Amino acid sequence: MPETTTIDRLELADRLVRTGNYPSTRAALAAVDDVTRAIGSCLAAGQTVHIRRFGRLSVADTPERMGHNPKTGEPISISAGRRVRFKPSKALLNGGEL
Structure with a gap:
Protein backbone atom coordinates (compact mmCIF):
# COMPACT_ATOMS: atom_id res chain seq x y z
CA MET A 1 0.00 0.00 0.00
CA PRO A 2 1.43 3.45 -0.91
CA GLU A 3 2.56 5.74 1.87
CA THR A 4 0.01 8.42 2.76
CA THR A 5 1.35 11.96 2.59
CA THR A 6 -0.39 15.13 3.64
CA ILE A 7 0.20 18.18 1.46
CA ASP A 8 -0.34 21.56 3.12
CA ARG A 9 -1.16 24.78 1.29
CA LEU A 10 2.49 25.92 1.17
CA GLU A 11 3.61 22.64 -0.44
CA LEU A 12 0.73 22.93 -2.90
CA ALA A 13 1.86 26.48 -3.76
CA ASP A 14 5.45 25.27 -4.23
CA ARG A 15 4.24 22.61 -6.66
CA LEU A 16 2.34 25.28 -8.61
CA VAL A 17 5.52 27.39 -8.85
CA ARG A 18 7.43 24.37 -10.23
CA THR A 19 4.91 24.13 -13.11
CA GLY A 20 6.21 27.48 -14.34
CA ASN A 21 2.76 29.10 -14.36
CA TYR A 22 3.36 31.25 -11.26
CA PRO A 23 6.27 33.66 -10.80
CA SER A 24 6.59 33.20 -7.04
CA THR A 25 5.44 31.17 -4.08
CA ARG A 26 3.54 34.24 -2.86
CA ALA A 27 1.52 34.42 -6.11
CA ALA A 28 0.82 30.68 -6.06
CA LEU A 29 -0.19 30.85 -2.39
CA ALA A 30 -2.63 33.66 -3.22
CA ALA A 31 -4.13 31.47 -5.96
CA VAL A 32 -4.50 28.51 -3.58
CA ASP A 33 -6.16 30.76 -1.00
CA ASP A 34 -8.51 32.27 -3.61
CA VAL A 35 -9.62 28.84 -4.85
CA THR A 36 -10.17 27.41 -1.36
CA ARG A 37 -12.05 30.55 -0.31
CA ALA A 38 -14.29 30.36 -3.40
CA ILE A 39 -15.03 26.66 -2.85
CA GLY A 40 -15.75 27.29 0.83
CA SER A 41 -18.18 30.13 0.14
CA CYS A 42 -20.05 28.05 -2.46
CA LEU A 43 -20.38 25.14 -0.04
CA ALA A 44 -21.47 27.46 2.78
CA ALA A 45 -24.25 28.70 0.47
CA GLY A 46 -25.36 25.10 -0.10
CA GLN A 47 -24.09 24.91 -3.67
Missing part, protein backbone atom coordinates in the same frame (compact mmCIF):
# COMPACT_ATOMS: atom_id res chain seq x y z
CA THR A 48 -22.37 21.93 -5.28
CA VAL A 49 -18.88 22.47 -6.70
CA HIS A 50 -18.01 20.31 -9.72
CA ILE A 51 -14.42 20.41 -10.95
CA ARG A 52 -14.13 18.47 -14.19
CA ARG A 53 -11.75 15.49 -14.10
CA PHE A 54 -11.27 16.01 -10.33
CA GLY A 55 -14.58 15.48 -8.56
CA ARG A 56 -17.68 16.96 -6.97
CA LEU A 57 -18.01 18.56 -3.54
CA SER A 58 -21.47 18.88 -2.05
CA VAL A 59 -23.12 19.62 1.27
CA ALA A 60 -25.32 17.00 2.90
CA ASP A 61 -27.57 17.51 5.90
CA THR A 62 -27.23 14.91 8.63
CA PRO A 63 -30.27 14.16 10.79
CA GLU A 64 -30.36 14.25 14.56
CA ARG A 65 -29.45 10.84 15.94
CA MET A 66 -28.83 8.98 19.15
CA GLY A 67 -25.32 8.18 20.32
CA HIS A 68 -23.70 7.36 23.62
CA ASN A 69 -21.18 8.91 25.97
CA PRO A 70 -18.06 6.73 25.62
CA LYS A 71 -17.09 7.21 29.28
CA THR A 72 -20.44 6.42 30.88
CA GLY A 73 -22.32 4.59 28.14
CA GLU A 74 -25.23 6.98 28.75
CA PRO A 75 -27.39 7.64 25.65
CA ILE A 76 -27.13 11.18 24.27
CA SER A 77 -28.73 13.05 21.40
CA ILE A 78 -26.38 14.17 18.62
CA SER A 79 -27.76 17.27 16.93
CA ALA A 80 -28.37 17.59 13.21
CA GLY A 81 -25.60 19.11 11.14
CA ARG A 82 -24.08 19.57 7.72
CA ARG A 83 -21.20 17.61 6.20
CA VAL A 84 -19.15 18.11 3.06
CA ARG A 85 -19.06 15.11 0.75
CA PHE A 86 -16.54 14.49 -2.01
CA LYS A 87 -17.18 12.22 -4.97
CA PRO A 88 -14.00 11.71 -7.00
CA SER A 89 -14.15 11.61 -10.79
CA LYS A 90 -13.33 8.46 -12.72
CA ALA A 91 -10.17 10.16 -14.03
CA LEU A 92 -8.97 10.77 -10.47
CA LEU A 93 -9.82 7.25 -9.35
CA ASN A 94 -8.01 5.72 -12.31
CA GLY A 95 -4.89 7.76 -11.60
CA GLY A 96 -5.01 9.37 -15.01
CA GLU A 97 -3.72 12.79 -15.94
CA LEU A 98 -6.11 15.45 -14.74
